[in-house]
Amino acid sequence: MSTNKDYKWIGTRPIRPDGADKVTGRAAFGADKNLPGMLHAKILRSPFAHAKILSIDTSAAESASGVLAVMTSADMPDLASEMGEAGESAVDFRDLSHNILASGKVLYHGHAVAAVAATSAKLALAALKLIKVEYEELPVVLEIEDAMADDAPILHEDQFTPGGSKDKPSNVAAKMKLPRGDIDKGFAEADIIIEREFTTPTVHQGYIEPHAVTASMSASGHADIWCCTQGTFVVRAMTAKVLGMDVGKIKVTPSEIGGGFGAKTTVYLEPIAVKLSEKTGRPVKMVMDREEVLRATGPTSASVIKIKLGATNDGKLIAAQGSLKYGAGAFKGSPMAPGCMCVFASYEIPNFLIRGFDVVLNKPKVAAYRAPGAPMAAFAMESLMNEMATKLNLDPIEFRLKNAVKEGSVAAYGPKFPVIGFVETLEAAKAHPHYSAPLGKNQGRGVGTGFWFNIGMQSSATINVNESGSVTVITGSADIGGSRASMALFVAEELDISYDLITPLVSNTEEAGYCDVTGGSRTTFATGMAVVKASKNLVANMRKRAAKTWGIDIDDVTWEDGAAIAPAAADKQPLTMAQIATSAAKTGGPLTASASLTAQGAGAGFGVHICDVEVDPETGKTDVIRYTAIQDAGKAIHPSYVEGQYQGGAVQGIGWALNEEYVYNDKGVLQNFGFLDYRMPVANDLPMIDTVIVEVPNPSHPYGVRGVGETPIVPPLAAVAEAVNNAAGVRICHLPISPPRLLAEIDAK
Amino acid sequence: MSKTHVTTTINGDAVEYLCEVDQSLLDVLRDTLELTGTKEGCATGDCGACSVSLDGRLVCSCLVLGVEAEGKQIETIEGVANGTELHPIQQKFLENAALQCGICTPGFIVATKALLEKNPDPTEEEARYYLAGNLCRCTGYDKIIRAVLDAAAEMRGAA
Amino acid sequence: MLQVDLSFDLQQFCGGLESLKVQATNIRELLEQLDIRFPGLGAKIEKEMAVTINGVIYQDTLIEPIEDGSEIYFIPKIGGG
Numbered sequence A: 001m002s003t004n005k006d007y008k009w010i011g012t013r014p015i016r017p018d019g020a021d022k023v024t025g026r027a028a029f030g031a032d033k034n035l036p037g038m039l040h041a042k043i044l045r046s047p048f049a050h051a052k053i054l055s056i057d058t059s060a061a062e063s064a065s066g067v068l069a070v071m072t073s074a075d076m077p078d079l080a081s082e083m084g085e086a087g088e089s090a091v092d093f094r095d096l097s098h099n100i101l102a103s104g105k106v107l108y109h110g111h112a113v114a115a116v117a118a119t120s121a122k123l124a125l126a127a128l129k130l131i132k133v134e135y136e137e138l139p140v141v142l143e144i145e146d147a148m149a150d151d152a153p154i155l156h157e158d159q160f161t162p163g164g165s166k167d168k169p170s171n172v173a174a175k176m177k178l179p180r181g182d183i184d185k186g187f188a189e190a191d192i193i194i195e196r197e198f199t200t201p202t203v204h205q206g207y208i209e210p211h212a213v214t215a216s217m218s219a220s221g222h223a224d225i226w227c228c229t230q231g232t233f234v235v236r237a238m239t240a241k242v243l244g245m246d247v248g249k250i251k252v253t254p255s256e257i258g259g260g261f262g263a264k265t266t267v268y269l270e271p272i273a274v275k276l277s278e279k280t281g282r283p284v285k286m287v288m289d290r291e292e293v294l295r296a297t298g299p300t301s302a303s304v305i306k307i308k309l310g311a312t313n314d315g316k317l318i319a320a321q322g323s324l325k326y327g328a329g330a331f332k333g334s335p336m337a338p339g340c341m342c343v344f345a346s347y348e349i350p351n352f353l354i355r356g357f358d359v360v361l362n363k364p365k366v367a368a369y370r371a372p373g374a375p376m377a378a379f380a381m382e383s384l385m386n387e388m389a390t391k392l393n394l395d396p397i398e399f400r401l402k403n404a405v406k407e408g409s410v411a412a413y414g415p416k417f418p419v420i421g422f423v424e425t426l427e428a429a430k431a432h433p434h435y436s437a438p439l440g441k442n443q444g445r446g447v448g449t450g451f452w453f454n455i456g457m458q459s460s461a462t463i464n465v466n467e468s469g470s471v472t473v474i475t476g477s478a479d480i481g482g483s484r485a486s487m488a489l490f491v492a493e494e495l496d497i498s499y500d501l502i503t504p505l506v507s508n509t510e511e512a513g514y515c516d517v518t519g520g521s522r523t524t525f526a527t528g529m530a531v532v533k534a535s536k537n538l539v540a541n542m543r544k545r546a547a548k549t550w551g552i553d554i555d556d557v558t559w560e561d562g563a564a565i566a567p568a569a570a571d572k573q574p575l576t577m578a579q580i581a582t583s584a585a586k587t588g589g590p591l592t593a594s595a596s597l598t599a600q601g602a603g604a605g606f607g608v609h610i611c612d613v614e615v616d617p618e619t620g621k622t623d624v625i626r627y628t629a630i631q632d633a634g635k636a637i638h639p640s641y642v643e644g645q646y647q648g649g650a651v652q653g654i655g656w657a658l659n660e661e662y663v664y665n666d667k668g669v670l671q672n673f674g675f676l677d678y679r680m681p682v683a684n685d686l687p688m689i690d691t692v693i694v695e696v697p698n699p700s701h702p703y704g705v706r707g708v709g710e711t712p713i714v715p716p717l718a719a720v721a722e723a724v725n726n727a728a729g730v731r732i733c734h735l736p737i738s739p740p741r742l743l744a745e746i747d748a749k
Numbered sequence B: 001m002s003k004t005h006v007t008t009t010i011n012g013d014a015v016e017y018l019c020e021v022d023q024s025l026l027d028v029l030r031d032t033l034e035l036t037g038t039k040e041g042c043a044t045g046d047c048g049a050c051s052v053s054l055d056g057r058l059v060c061s062c063l064v065l066g067v068e069a070e071g072k073q074i075e076t077i078e079g080v081a082n083g084t085e086l087h088p089i090q091q092k093f094l095e096n097a098a099l100q101c102g103i104c105t106p107g108f109i110v111a112t113k114a115l116l117e118k119n120p121d122p123t124e125e126e127a128r129y130y131l132a133g134n135l136c137r138c139t140g141y142d143k144i145i146r147a148v149l150d151a152a153a154e155m156r157g158a159a
Numbered sequence C: 001m002l003q004v005d006l007s008f009d010l011q012q013f014c015g016g017l018e019s020l021k022v023q024a025t026n027i028r029e030l031l032e033q034l035d036i037r038f039p040g041l042g043a044k045i046e047k048e049m050a051v052t053i054n055g056v057i058y059q060d061t062l063i064e065p066i067e068d069g070s071e072i073y074f075i076p077k078i079g080g081g
């Protein structure tokens, strides 16, 4: 398959089908669902970062005006610790339950303790104050290395490090080791060795839409849930598990979703809303405020990463050693494993040793965030690659090209790479005019690269043909960034009909076939595969209908230009899709086609970013003045939305590099719990973000698609840091590169 | 608590409502009047998702009280299009793919309209500064700024 | 025969064995074979890991056919944002 193939629709930029509703305010998001008689529920949150719950007295709240029900963890079944698959990464259902409502202990400031449903949000909030909780405060541990210390306060008395002591509980929930070759020999052969430690802070996904749900339990025990989620089927599975219900008794209808970036692949509110609805017999709505979002959802891990890198004078990497520690928050499950698998994945290194640690501490349980675990690892590795290039007197891209993985290279995480586009992406970066543009005073340039695996997982699609020949495509994959447009483009290309005839829908869990979460950059890839397969089934069906109409063999019917034709039978006029649809009743009934699959062979995505900054040496303020994101998309189905992924990911990475961080006091109380102080990039912080879409097709996908959403957040951290280094002459290994930190480094120089 | 009676104009319609004295205009719009096109991202004036125009001035409706709307002219996202005909700003947001999730879009469109009413020919920098109160986490702003400048050019041409 | 290389963490389940040869034509057979040699290993892999066949990642599937001579490696399942 070649990218040069002329497609009619794939690769074009039509207006997204859901666009008009989104620019006019008609699109309904999570908080926009209201039902008659609806109650509002609010959550009581822990004032301590670590404490035993001695007692909870809800009686006063229960009798307060307007209150219909109060709930605590006692209203949910006691679950055994059990790793299950719900969503994309394994989750321990007991942890999930205890994160939704604390049981026995609170593990972070803002941990949910109880919930109240009342006739208004105001009355619910007032009633929260009447709940009496008796706590016994425990020592707080916030930093990864403190939590790993022998005498650290322990979060979970029943958590032991695998392979470690069986009597002494530990905050280290998991370890990983990836060795290759002989690092002692490797470092002995190295001409240059650099070793540094890097840290990154806790940061939040920062979606603009807070979590929201409306739930209604019927007298027959069926729960209806409307919510903003990346995966309706995951909400269903998790809610069922946590409440001990059957999935068949839960219907989840997706609203539009106002950003997720990974954090809307789990549940915080849904089981509470369902339970409160069951208790009251009324619909219950819950909407978080921004403070709750920052205190108790997301974020992603802080990290402490130490890397030692050895290279020979001819610019070849020969040995590497990495220790990667990720903070999981209150419950195990940081993205330590993917971090370890990514850290050296882009380069051929004959000898290495990677060790990873998953560490619990008194912060909110982390949730997935774009390429989970990879940005921190790449910050460390790519920073060292830049420093090594300088030491070797090599151009940083040239140095990477000398060591880049290609088809057949054995990835650091084990297998051999199939067709990948890292070299092509590096070459495109080198050739880009940005890379050789002149720089002014106090300005500097940096590059960084990034890798992500991408995933497949399960998807289904159904296509229904209307009697006019227009079609509806139904999937269960949430559309976070324009995937409806991609689905319609696939159908248009396959059926060879106009994009305007296609209505793509994202439906609920009872009407759409099963789809895993929209996450891991899988939707255009995997749900797209299901849509393509369903389209092919439909074409086959329509050829059969035409064959019947003509009384000829189906093999003599082909499909072209949205019509069945009989090339060998000159007397048969082409039958258009509209004609076949109109007469469908007579040829076998309505035209509909479905397909479902577990998609395999998601192609790895590589990106290279070039960043120019200007540093104000008086204030330490860094401005990004030019930025280019280059990435292999395999094949861009709707290039505008591919570019949008590159740009959005890059800017999240820039925010991570320059501004964003959770600031805690020593009691574990988050100090910056609003958008004013948790400062994400705004329009005047940024230049245009240039993009280059490289297309090295993924042979496992019918159109060559690779996932594109994760990779772009990986390169920026190191690219920005290197640009600052080149502008100001200081190498920053601890993010964020905030003005005070940078100024201190400049002054210390 | 007794409620206050408010008479106001929203998107050209005469509207009356009862609201509590501490209720924000955003809550009134969304909860009382079911005009849910205006979004809440923070309720503290930091994200711009709730942008509306109040007597021609761009405001965060989460920072305005419902009672303050008395006698005023309010314009929300629901009033930007002319019936089913999109405003050029809306059209340009679509053409430039200036939205991914779309939660910030109503706020950006209302703010852009206010910008272009004041300054029909903004530079990129002026657009970026004017829209700095509107957060978007998905797009990195590139396509939004392009849409704004594109809409400005179109509106100047049309005028 | 398939060439199966084991990651360090999996080697701990197999008495330090780094690689082995297995006769199988799809993932289900492969895991069964592993389970026979190292009881529990196949089940562990099925639950926690993805299978790579000549570098292409296969996750949550038992039916994928495997060509003779393929190289097999197991990695932790991948999620994403």
Ligand code: FES
Pocket (backbone or CB within 6 Å): B039, B040, B041, B042, B043, B044, B045, B046, B047, B048, B049, B050, B051, B060, B061, B062, B063
């Ligand atoms: S909701 Fe008003 S500024 Fe954020």
Ligand code: FES
Pocket (backbone or CB within 6 Å): A208, A258, A259, B098, B099, B100, B101, B102, B103, B104, B105, B135, B136, B137, B138, B139
């Ligand atoms: S498009 Fe999602 S926040 Fe702007």
